[in-house]
Amino acid sequence: MTYCVDMILPFDYQTPKTLKEACRLLGEAKGKAKVIAGGTDLVIRLRNEEEKPDLLVDVTCLEELKGIEESDGTLSIGATVTHSEISDSSIVKRYGSVLAKAASQIGSPQIRNLGTIGGNIINASPAADTLPALMVLNAVGRVVSSESEREVPVRQLLESPYKSALKPDELLVRIQFKKLSQDTCCSFHRLARREAMAIARMSLALLFRMRDGNISDFRFSPGAVLPVPDRLEEVETFLEGRSPEEDLLRAAACKVSEAIVKRSGIRPSTSYKAPVIEALFLRAMREAMQQCQSNK
Amino acid sequence: MPIKQIGIDIPKVDANNKVRGVAQFGADLSVSSPLHLKVVRSTKHHAKVIKIKTEEASRVKGVERIFTAQDIPGKHLVGTITKDQPVLVSDRVRYVGDPLAIVAAQTIEAAEEAVKKVEILYEDLPSVHTPEEALKPHAPLIHDHGNLLIEFQVVKGDVVAGFKEAEVIVEELYETTWVDHAYMEPDAGIGFMDEEGRVTVVCPSQNVHYDQKEVAGVLSLPLEKVRIIQCATGGGFGGRLDITVQCLLALATYHLKRPVRIVYSREEVFDVISKRHPLTIRYKSGAKKDGRLTAIEVEILGDTGAYASYGATVGIRSAVHATGPYQVPNIKVRSRMAYTNNPWSGAMRGFGVPQIAFAHESQMDLLAKAIQMDPIDFRLKNALTIGSETATGQSLMASVGIGESLRRVKTWRDQLISVSCDSPRPHLRRGIGIGSMWYGIGNTGIANPSTAQIEILPNGEVRLLTGVADIGQGSDTVLLQMASEALGVPIQEIKLIRADTAFTTDAGATSASRQTYISGNAVLQAIRHLKQEILREAASFLQEDEADLFVEDGEVRHRKKRCISLPIREIAKRTQKRFKGEGSYDPETRKLDPQTGQGAPYATYAFATHLAEVEVDTETGKVKVIRVVACHDVGKAIHPQNIVGQIIGGVAMGVGFALMEEYIPGETTSFVNYLIPTSKDVPEVIPILVEDREPSGPFGAKGVGEPALIPSAPAILNAIADAIGERIYHLPANLERVLEAVKKSKRGGKTWQPC
Structure with a gap:
């Protein structure tokens, strides 16, 4: 040894x-x-x-990988933009607050000052804090190599735990997503064993809009419960177009744990994680709905 | 004479160098062109060592020498009480991390490469990983003398009658786990031959004179040929009471006769330094409905791991303190410590008392609830007072501040209860809990003397010489305050020489919260002797009657002739003499009877009560400690701010012990997966000092180092129980355990089932 x-x-x-x-x-x-x-x-x-x-x-000297830009309804974040820059950015706070919130809870100030969004994606940790947020933002990565250039949805940038889907000669240059409309309600929650500098035990990001009293364009992604972060379409479809009554939300919470167990299997941690992700989901939904109320 | 230096918050004397980054910790020490040492360690839990093959490793460029047990000229085994731990293993490894060889190389890289190339041939032996298994009749033997390190009992009165008399009886099982000291500075140090030809080691330590004896034994050298110097030490908490890097550095220096250096990584510290003993405690206690405790019966079983270290101390101390700070007439406590092939457990802040306090304070709350009595009133009803007899039959004569600490905390509790209401968010529940403790100052029922000298040189320089290792707790400052006060010389004008075996004498370990009390007394005695010598000299110098002279404010004065006043340093200068006062102190104790555990193990006890206010998230199991009110009877606060610092640090450590710290052998590697509280996890701490003067203490002082930690976790666990209506019996109270308890609670949430 x-x-x-x-x-x-x-x-x-x-x-x-x-x-x-x-x-x-x-x-x-x-x-x-x-x-x-x-x-x-x-x-x-x-x-x-x-x-x-x-x-x-x-890659920290490459101009193409720097800065947060806004154009034509799209927000573009350079891959070397740090978590601090993201969480402090007024544009991100306005058009993608779920990401700003996720970035603000990473590690500690020192880590947030150094760590970058591109690194957080490519490291492909199941517990990466920005991934659930990027998933619900439908974020797309611009990937460049000597031969080609392509745009890849964030989910497809991930292959398996701690392994990205980039080819060895490819570089993630920017991350882009459509600006959220001002009537979008979103929420990010994170649970860890202590208040700072701890890997997330669980996290989740969700967003939706209210259309005539019904949930619309509902997007949901949990963190640290799936081998590879992902959206939970089962839950999304379940809630889409429905009125957010308490009973429905509870049923949706059940769907959340059900979907996670289906994908990750019953693990020693399931007896803890399943009820807690349900509770966090409900909290996040209620928080987002309150936002909707005040948006009105 | 007015007190000037005691009870004031002067800047700590080591603070300036530390905040400026000038203080040299282990890895900062420089020595000219050292060889770098790396240790080859066991990857097996338990195995015979057939062969250690070093040939290939020796050929790595830059490797100067590889040492194995064959190179040890003297004793192969070290250990504070039982010498059973090999400096380098030759025959049998007993845990993952046992040292087998040391590589000395020109560069760290070469040393690391060579370590990988040392090949160990093992023959696996069956291993044992729980104390229960270890004590079974045909368990594999970890040491030839058997797997039971110690069995110790405290027996008093008649427990059968005591439980018959009881109207309520509570019996529960409590479990604690391995905890790492998590001191800030990884172990490191240097070795060299000093100008007088001594094998010299400079490293962090809690006891240089113990280190010196061990190194001398290992090298088969007379004591005076070995020199240990303590460098600035980034914490200890008991982890630096045992030998860490000393013998490795010394052995290499002895053979190579040139400077060597070693620096452990954090991972290595986690793997090879002692841990807090995991204890399993079965605790039964009974009380009358009027609140009087009638009996306790306690069974303690601890995992001391591969080597003895302080296992016996923890076994005995946890048994002696099992009652908590309460009068119990009928007592039966049995404590056993077993060897296993787990990491070795040793000394850690409190020596088993933090674990037993978790049990006795949980019991106190359970009993109070059973008889429907206020938990503080119940504690007060049973609290030790002057004249009380302890579990070991010792009569307490003075300085028993437990009652006062409870009354002070009660005032706070009553205020908090009147204002606190449950949070508007229904998943958050608030709770308040109390934890009390007592703690014997110094070693348990055995001699633990300290010595010190104070000198005035012919040039007038005043020097205080002490073997005490200041590991950050503040002994340098406190001992100087005492010397300054007693001698009447300003602190800045006293030169402190400490923890270097070439110049100082044995002060015993910086442990057991003993240095303020014991070494403080040794310093005061040295000063008394110095004054006598000065007065004798002054009498002949001034041609006055010695009986008319006295020392005050650093001057020799005359009782009748007010014109006579001569600074003591002037006397040294004018007579061109060197004055020296020798001091020693060994607290008065009575050995514990080996059968009954009866005796007077400590000369004095510290007492404390903490109140914790917590908020429990009943949906996630997350506990937030909001506030801790920490009331400590310290006898006399020599440096109040330093005590407050100790208390806040103790609470922080207590939060970790209560909620998150858990070393899992084979899994825990570093601070990535061993979580200790961050600044955001530490609650507001409200320190309250009670000064119930200890007549035998220096200026009335006792000790606070370990007491600061002990009541926090019990108070937090009691507060969690108060919040959720269900108790946690297994530390740490992590997310999973808290949620599990919530589920069990009638007040709590639902049981999760797949939908």
Whole structure:
């Protein structure tokens, strides 16, 4: 057994100045390179020798990956935008508050100042805090390589726990989603074993609008309960177009735990997680409905 | 003489260097071109070591030498009480983490690479992982002398009659788990030969003189050929009472005759440093309906892990304190500690008392409820007072502040009850709980002397020499305050020399909340002796009758001739003499009877009561501690602000013990999965100091280091029970356990079933 104090296996480190150069480096490395931005996840994995790259490509100097922009009803967030920048951004707060709220609860101020949204997605943790929010925002990632450029819904950026679906030569450049209309109600809840610096035990994001007293365009994604974060369409369909009576919400809460058990199976943690996700779901729904009330 | 230096909040003398980053902790120590040490450790729970193959590792570029047990010139085993822990294992590993070899290399990288290349051939042995299993007749033996480390009893009165007399009886099973000290600084240090040819180790420590004895034994050197220096120490909490890096550094220095350095990673600290003992406590207690306790019967079983360390101390101390700070006429307590192949348990802040306090305070609330009595009134009815006899038959003569602490907390409780109402959000329930404790200051029923010297040099310099290790708790400041007060010399003008075996003498360990009381008394005695010497010299120098002279405000004065007043330092200068006062103190105790546990194990006790106010989320099991009122009888507060600091730190640690801290062998690796409270988890703390003077204490002081922690978790657990109407018997009260208790509670939520 070895205990490493400050030894990380040697690797090259490049800080490309252009996107083209970054793509070239990734392409040439043929899978032996890792992209680093904030490093809040990667450095730990390097130290534990869970990753042994020959090359680290630092993408924090690439202009294309920076900034939060608003155009034509779309919000575009650079992959290296930090959680602090997101949670402080007035545009994100206005047009995607569910994401701002999720980003504001990550780790600690130090982690939020370094960690980036792109890293949070590509690290593909089942408990990643921004993923449920991005899922309900129908966020799409713009992925670039030397050969191609494609737009990929966030869900499709994830392959399995801690494994993204990016090809080795691809880079996530920006994350985009349609601005939420001002009558959208949303909620994000997070539960952890302590008040800061703890991996989420469970989280969830949801949003909808009210149309003639009925729930419309309902979107829901739980965190840290599925191997790969996802939307729960069963619940979404169940509530779509219906009036949010208490009984219906309770029935929907049951659907939530049912859907999770169906996808993840009965685990030792299920007896705890199932009733708690139901309770959190109800809380989030009530909170969002209150928002709807005050929007009126 | 007016008191000037006692009871005031001067800046801690170590604070300036620490806040400026000047203080040197273990990993900060520099030494010229050291070799770096890395330890090869066992990956097996229990196995015979057939062979340690170092050939390939030796060939790694930069490796200077690999040491195994064969290189130990002296004793192979160390341990504070029972010497059963190998410095390096030669024959049999007993837990995952046992050290087998040390690599010394030019670079850390080379040392780490070589560690991976040392090959160990094992022959697996069956392993045992619970104390219950370990004590079964045919359990695999972990040590040749058997798996039972200690069995200890406290027996008094007649429990059968006591329970017959009782009108209510409550019996429950309480369980606690491994807790890590989580001190901020990972273990680290340096070794070198000093200018006088001594094998010298500088590292964090709670007791340099103990370290010196162990290292000398291992190297088969006379004590004076070994020197241990304590560097700035980032916490201890008991984890640095045992040998950590000392023998490894010393062994390498001894052979290589050149500087060496070691730094543990956090993961290594988690794996190889002692833990708090997991205890299983079956606790039965009875009371009359008028609130009088009639009997307790307690069975304690602890997991001491692979090695003894402080297992015996925890076994005995938890038994001696099993009643809590209450008078109980009939007592039967049995405490046993068993070896297992789990990580070794050792000393941690409170030595078993935090665990037993969780049990006795839960029992007190259960009994109070059963007889429908206010929990504070019930405690007051049974609280120890002056003249009370303790569980071990000791009569308390003075400084018994438990009643006062309860009365002070009661005032708070009554205010909180009158204003607190359940939250408008129905899933949040508020609760208030009380936890009380007593704690014997110093080691249990055995000698635990301290020594100190105070000197005035011919140039007038005043020096205080003490072996006491300040691990952040404040002994440097407090001992200087006492010296300054007693001698009448300003603190800034006293040079402190401490915790270096080359210059200071044995003060015993910084543990058992003993240094203020015991080493404080040793310092005061040294000063009395110094004054006698000065007066003798002054008498001949001034040609006055010695009996007419006295020392006040740092001056020799004459009872009748007011014109005679001479600063004591002037006397040293003018006579060109060096004055030295030797002091020692060993608290008066009476050994515990090995059969009945009767005796007077401590010269004095500290007392405390905490009140915790919590909010429980009944849908998630999340507990938020809102406020802790912490009332402590400290005898006399030498430095009130420092005590408040101890109390707030104790509460923070208590929140962790109550709600989240749990070391799981094989799973816990680092602070990623071992959670301790953050600043956002620590409640508002309202400290209240009660000063019930201890006549034998220096200026009336006792101790507060461990007491600060002990009542918090019991109070929090009682508050949770108050909030949800159901009790948790297994620490920590994490999300799952709290939700489970809510489900059981009649007041609580529904049982979840698949829809």
